[in-house]
Amino acid sequence: MPDVEIRGAYKKFGSNVVLNGIDLDIQQGELLTLLGPSGCGKTTTLNVIAGFLDIDQGEVYIKGKKMNKVPPYKRDLGMVFQTYSLFPHMTVYENLNFGLSLHKVEKAERKRRIAYAMELVKMVGLEGRYPREMSGGQRQRVAIARALVVQPKLLLLDEPLSNLDAKLRHELRIEIKRLQKELGVTTIFVTHDQEEALSLSDRIVVMNKGNIEQIGTPGEIYQHPKTEFVFHFIGKSTRMDGVVKSIDRQSIQVQTQTGLQVSADPNNIMGEDRRLQAGDEVKLYIRPEKISLHMAADQPSLDNAHKGMITQMNYLGSAWEVEVSLSGEAIQSLCPAVNPAWSVGSEVYAGWQSPDMMLIKK
Structure with a gap:
């Protein structure tokens, strides 16, 4: 059974159709990327999976359970945003501890999980720093650690590298792929950057105007595009x-x-x-x-x-x-x-x- 199933998802904002009845299966342990230009529906799809948006028609299932109308905090997922969204008045440790406290994790277990998460993202020793005292790349590592520390069933990343310079994007891309494979957590990554999608993904979903143009491995998408849009959007020609x-x-x-x-x-x-x-x-x-x-x-x-x-x-x-x-x-x-x-x-x-x-x- 897929970890995530979307069936006939339709979403409209005013007269604008942003999801046009899409179907999508996301398998356990895979890193799947939603790729496409601005306004294609990729972030809307992520927000529907996360529970931040309700669809007008269709169903969403996570681990076989129907999630329509289920609030985000009951979906057991970790979310990483483009803008980090760290609490500025909290230290790194306190940012990571916040979610664990809400989940009522025991103090000793919280300490162990935070230490493990900091080691995973290579931030050991910076637990006492505030977000303002760190670089953009460090803040994004903390945001990833905060999402992972609650041990979610799903990890959702919404253009997490777009605010970083080219060198940092490349470094964090490698780290995200390493972390995902090490932990085996089912991950959905949203980007408009074709290079990110090709280098990170097990599979890529190319979206355009609320529709799915093609789903496939990076090699299939690049070497065997099924539509003219996919050929144009991925690579030069x-x-x-x-x-x-x-x-x-x-x-x-x-x-x-x-x-x-x-x-x-x-x-x-x-x-x-x-x-x-x-x-x-x-x-x-x-x-x-x-x-x-x-x-x-x-x-x-x-x-x-x-x-x-x-x-x-x-x-x-x-x-x-x-x-x-x-x-x-x-x-x-x-x-x-x-x-x-x-x-x-x-x-x-x-x-x-x-x-x-x-x-x-x-």
Whole structure:
């Protein structure tokens, strides 16, 4: 039985539908991320699970028990917010002790749990500090410890890293994943940051306008997006528009608007209508890391290889972002290294495999 079940959840604010009858199962011990742009319904979904919002229609179950109308404090969960929400007049120890006191945990057990939680989040020795005396990263660690110290059945995190700088976000991301696996607590993480979702999650739920676009592992979401929205929202891509010239079981031949002839895989058609025939207009998408650059046209391992000219080069530290014009099509390639002789204006060959290109019918 899933730890959390949502069935036909519908929620409306005025005329705005924020949850459009979604269904979702969250398995015991998994870290599931709700991902999507602002207003997609991810925080509303979290608040419905937490009990901060009632749904207009549908059911919510936690550990097999129906939770509709059950208040948050009776749902046995820990919550971590974007803004930390620590009591400013209490020390770290007092912040952690507060929830345990409400749960009527014995004093000796409280002391043991607080010590364990502080060790988990690597904050031992800072029990006597006040929130104002700590950095943002330290305050968020305390907020996580406070949520964990009550030993909840569910851990809910609402964009907990968005107020931190890039280095701290990366560090705490690693810590959250380590803690979650060590404790085995079922965790629901809300973010609009695709990198966070890909690095943290066992599964990702991509949401858009109150609907679930796709549910899958990070690899499934990135490599095999089911909709155009998912492909756009997760990662970067180059788009080309064209017309199907021929199609069979092995390949789809497309001519782009600028005359470029490309080969694609029939298994990589996105969207509801996956029936293509010659003459259909399509959009083609390919990710920059799938495009390799070469000095010669002879690349037998590549299904597509086209001569072009470098129009832009950006050094990113760990890779080069190179823009190449192929018969007027501007494509982006992400290369771990480039030929030292290359510069803007250099002629190169850009190549990729047919299965790396996605199509959608216009």
